[in-house]
Amino acid sequence: MAEKIEAVIVRKGTEDRVGQALRESDERFRKAFDYSAIGMALVSLSGRFLKVNSALCEITGYGEEELLAKTFQTITHVDDMVEEVAYTQKLIAGEIHHFTLEMRYIHKCGRIIWILLNVSLVRDECDSPLYFIAQIQDITERKQAEEMLRKSEKLNAVGQLAAGVAHEVRNPLTVLKGFIQLMQAQREDEQGHLALMMSEVEHIEAIITEFLVLAKPQAIRFQSNDLATIISHVAALISTRAVMNSIQISTRIAADLPHIECDENQIKQVFVNMLQNAVESMPGGGLIMITAARLGKDHVQIRFIDEGCGIAKERISHLGEPFYSNKEKGTGLGLMVSYKIIETHKGTIKVESRVGKGTVFTIILPVSQLVKKQHG
Ligand SMILES: Nc1ncnc2c1ncn2[C@@H]1O[C@H](COP(=O)(O)OP(=O)(O)OP(=O)(O)O)[C@@H](O)[C@H]1O
Numbered sequence: 488m489a490e491k492i493e494a495v496i497v498r499k500g501t502e503d504r505v506g507q508a509l510r511e512s513d514e515r516f517r518k519a520f521d522y523s524a525i526g527m528a529l530v531s532l533s534g535r536f537l538k539v540n541s542a543l544c545e546i547t548g549y550g551e552e553e554l555l556a557k558t559f560q561t562i563t564h565v566d567d568m569v570e571e572v573a574y575t576q577k578l579i580a581g582e583i584h585h586f587t588l589e590m591r592y593i594h595k596c597g598r599i600i601w602i603l604l605n606v607s608l609v610r611d612e613c614d615s616p617l618y619f620i621a622q623i624q625d626i627t628e629r630k631q632a633e634e635m636l637r638k639s640e641k642l643n644a645v646g647q648l649a650a651g652v653a654h655e656v657r658n659p660l661t662v663l664k665g666f667i668q669l670m671q672a673q674r675e676d677e678q679g680h681l682a683l684m685m686s687e688v689e690h691i692e693a694i695i696t697e698f699l700v701l702a703k704p705q706a707i708r709f710q711s712n713d714l715a716t717i718i719s720h721v722a723a724l725i726s727t728r729a730v731m732n733s734i735q736i737s738t739r740i741a742a743d744l745p746h747i748e749c750d751e752n753q754i755k756q757v758f759v760n761m762l763q764n765a766v767e768s769m770p771g772g773g774l775i776m777i778t779a780a781r782l783g784k785d786h787v788q789i790r791f792i793d794e795g796c797g798i799a800k801e802r803i804s805h806l807g808e809p810f811y812s813n814k815e816k817g818t819g820l821g822l823m824v825s826y827k828i829i830e831t832h833k834g835t836i837k838v839e840s841r842v843g844k845g846t847v848f849t850i851i852l853p854v855s856q857l858v859k860k861q862h863g
């Protein structure tokens with residue numbers, strides 16, 4: 488009898504220790520899940536979030552409860568849905584054991600986040616699928632850096648091409664233009680054709696001029712300039728075109744706007760490009776607003792606000808790529824050159840747009856190139 492009791496006590500002790508060990512192990516797993524720096528989730532076969540950790544909440548912007556009420560489909564970017572679902576089906580079918588995808592989620596605030604998704608499937612002892620384990624890493628910054636690199640590589644290639652072509656094409660073009668002007672003075676009967684020839688030659692010349700900005704970055708001269716004067720010159724330059732299109736250009740320049748160190752002609756070229764695009768986006772007329780104000784101690788912010796056709800979301804990331812134009816007569820170089828110039832000035836350009844409502848281009852420039860250099 489005593490032996491029996493002793494055996495029971497020993498067994499009970501062992502069970503307690505095993506139970507305790509299991510509880511500790513559970514707790515360790517729960518903590519590893521909760522505190523993981525990588526977003527983690529257990530997801531049902533239909534896509535519902537069963538368990539999510541705080542890193543995933545931070546990546547997506549949703550609280551735990553909010554995520555648990557969602558499916559992964561509802562936060563997946565519509566263009567990545569098919570691929571993601573196809574992979575999960577392959578997992579369930581046992582064709583693959585896990586998959587890794589670079590894809591997009593939509594953050595709670597509506598912006599796109601790039602994520603690296605890693606998914607595997609947990610099965611029961613009969614090999615039936617139970618749930619997915621997903622690991623999610625935010626790779627938005629890396630993607631943006633890659634995108635910038637891709638754009639700047641394209642820019643370099645175009646720049647090199649420009650250096651060669653621009654020089655060769657410009658001289659014969661000047662000769663052609665001279666002869667057309669001569670003929671315009673002499674041939675009354677051909678004025679229509681000659682005007683057309685002149686406008687085409689001027690179009691080619693405009694392309695070449697923009698190419699040359701890329702080809703000659705060393706020609707930049709930074710000087711202290713009054714932005715208000717530059718803006719009013721540029722607005723005056725475009726005003727005839729604007730009036731012809733029933734567009735009003737209005738400016739709101741802060742009284743305390745500091746002078747900035749810039750290459751006047753280049754900044755003018757950027758502003759002209761911005762205004763031309765704004766005018767071209769408003770065939771039905773409307774208002775273009777230019778604002779300029781101080782931004783902190785070291786920067787100024789210039790905004791071009793139009794009421795034009797707007798730019799679709801998926802087109803925005805392509806802006807600034809060479810020859811990216813949807814205009815019959817556009818070269819698709821205006822923004823590329825503008826981006827390049829602003830980059831040389833250590834500034835930034837940001838675009839916000841709503842289709843059918845309008846577009847806002849925000850340019851931020853350092854007041855002094857020196858201040859910026861000292862700060863890094
Ligand atoms: N304010 C704007 N509103 C709507 N779309 C715009 C605006 N600015 C730029 N875009 C879009 O971006 C494209 C690229 O602009 P970009 O200035 O580089 O080239 P472009 O105007 O087509 O040609 P160009 O080289 O003659 O300027 C345009 O074709 C247009 O579709």
Ligand SMILES: [Mg+2]
Binds near residue numbers: 760821
């Ligand atoms: Mg343009």
